[in-house]
Amino acid sequence: MARLTARMGSEMALRTVLRDLLGPSRNETGCVSYDFFENEDNPLEFVSVEQWRDQAAAEAHLATPHVATAIARAGELLAQAPLIQRFRELA
Template identity: 45%
Template sequence: MTELTIIANIHAKADQIEMVRGALLRLVPPTQAETGCINYDLHEDDEDPAHFIMYEKWQDRASWQAHVETPHFAAFKTAIDGALAQFTSSRMTRIS
């Protein structure tokens, strides 16, 4: 079984920072309780409050795929619709 790491860079629009922060914070507890979630850590840039990073570690790709199909993740996507200036994510496998 190969662990999967996800690093999501989330940039809120200037007028949506508080809303995006709230939506991200609401997403953390139910995600951390999911089967296969090793960690799900939200970070905010000290110099740019519109920039958030979600550092995720999953037991395997199937666990992460199940996460993106949960009702709480769907609600998060609906909540932030139109509120982001930029979003990128990387799916990574630890090699050492």
């Protein structure tokens, strides 16, 4: 999961960057699910919920051109660095 906070006035542009990631990321080998959510009470806040087949698939995702493009586009749109947390499914 990742929590992203847009700079005031940049939320529409960040929303576009995040939407552009959905299709290519969902089509990657090893992607189980890949979604973004927008906080209904705070339009500056977004959350990514991703599930990958394994750590190798998650790492391969981070090395794709579409992620590199999104990082470059989102940099100036963010109020702070994303908060990234990794979770494991309960067995």
